[in-house]
Amino acid sequence: MSATPMIALEQVRKTYGAVTAIADVSLEVAEGELLVLLGGSGSGKTTALKTINRLVEPTSGRVCVAGEDVRALPGPLLRRRVGYVFQRLGLFPHMTVAENIGVTPSLLGWPRSQIDARVDELLAMVELDPAVFREREPAALSGGQAQRVAVARALAAEPRVMLLDEPFGALDPRTRGLLQTALMNLRARLGLTIVFVTHDVVEALLLGDRIAVMRAGRVVQVGSGRELAHTPADAEVRALLTEPLEQAAAARARLLAEAP
Numbered sequence: 001m002s003a004t005p006m007i008a009l010e011q012v013r014k015t016y017g018a019v020t021a022i023a024d025v026s027l028e029v030a031e032g033e034l035l036v037l038l039g040g041s042g043s044g045k046t047t048a049l050k051t052i053n054r055l056v057e058p059t060s061g062r063v064c065v066a067g068e069d070v071r072a073l074p075g076p077l078l079r080r081r082v083g084y085v086f087q088r089l090g091l092f093p094h095m096t097v098a099e100n101i102g103v104t105p106s107l108l109g110w111p112r113s114q115i116d117a118r119v120d121e122l123l124a125m126v127e128l129d130p131a132v133f134r135e136r137e138p139a140a141l142s143g144g145q146a147q148r149v150a151v152a153r154a155l156a157a158e159p160r161v162m163l164l165d166e167p168f169g170a171l172d173p174r175t176r177g178l179l180q181t182a183l184m185n186l187r188a189r190l191g192l193t194i195v196f197v198t199h200d201v202v203e204a205l206l207l208g209d210r211i212a213v214m215r216a217g218r219v220v221q222v223g224s225g226r227e228l229a230h231t232p233a234d235a236e237v238r239a240l241l242t243e244p245l246e247q248a249a250a251a252r253a254r255l256l257a258e259a260p
């Protein structure tokens with residue numbers, strides 16, 4: 001990559017006592033790129049993601065955003081630059097939708113009128129009617145609506161980078177598809193650089209410009225879906241990519257066989 005990458009992990013390691021969560025992870029994400037971290041449970045995806053916004057401090061190695069070591073960036077600046085959507089729903093339950101979305105702008109000291117305007121703009125961006133949803137509490141939202149609010153909240157301070165940790169994992173396939181499309185539209189419109197964690201190969205193939213396959217705390221291979229499919233690093237990567245396609249083909253064959 002010639003230009004300075006928007007995100008760079010250099011030999012990043014994180015250990016918890018005897019447990020090595022990630023080992024020597026090096027990754028670069030170009031400006032405007034969507035990189036997927038793909039791997040099974042416990043492979044280190046969330047840990048790697050959280051080193052980018054310092055929710056996890058590496059044991060060794062370095063993480064840079066826009067060429068700057070994240071340890072040198074003041075907290076508010078990092079929060080502004082990097083939006084984050086949590087794996088398990090991270091909305092504050094006793095705050096309204098508007099208060100949830102306005103959390104970071106409030107912390108940053110934006111004036112009330114500017115926060116209110118931004119909340120309405122963001123709700124419209126994630127296709128929720130502000131008049132209907134502004135004053136609702138999270139308990140009164142469907143899963144898909146709540147995830148839209150979570151995405152709006154992460155976008156509130158106009159970050160250039162978005163980190164998404166299995167944001168649509170708990171949703172039904174149709175809602176998931178709608179939110180994937182909404183995210184891709186937002187990304188194109190805002191020119192976001194995105195790191196997206198999932199264990200779902202189909203989601204990875206649909207969304208990722210490149211996919212980093214993780215296993216046991218290490219990056220096994222990085223490439224486009226096509227590259228991974230054509231030149232897999234090993235038999236496990238090959239199986240990872242071919243199994244869902246074979247399942248889909250088998251399901252399709254069954255559908256066609258059962259047609260009248």
Ligand SMILES: Nc1ncnc2c1ncn2[C@@H]1O[C@H](COP(=O)(O)OP(=O)(O)OP(=O)(O)O)[C@@H](O)[C@H]1O
Pocket residue numbers: 016019020021022039040041042043044045046047048199
């Ligand atoms: N705070 C912690 N203390 C101890 N071990 C941890 C901690 N956080 C993560 N780990 C361990 O590090 C490894 C990687 O965890 P991580 O959450 O990054 O995996 P993951 O790929 O995101 O998994 P999942 O898809 O299940 O969320 C796991 O073995 C996990 O148990």
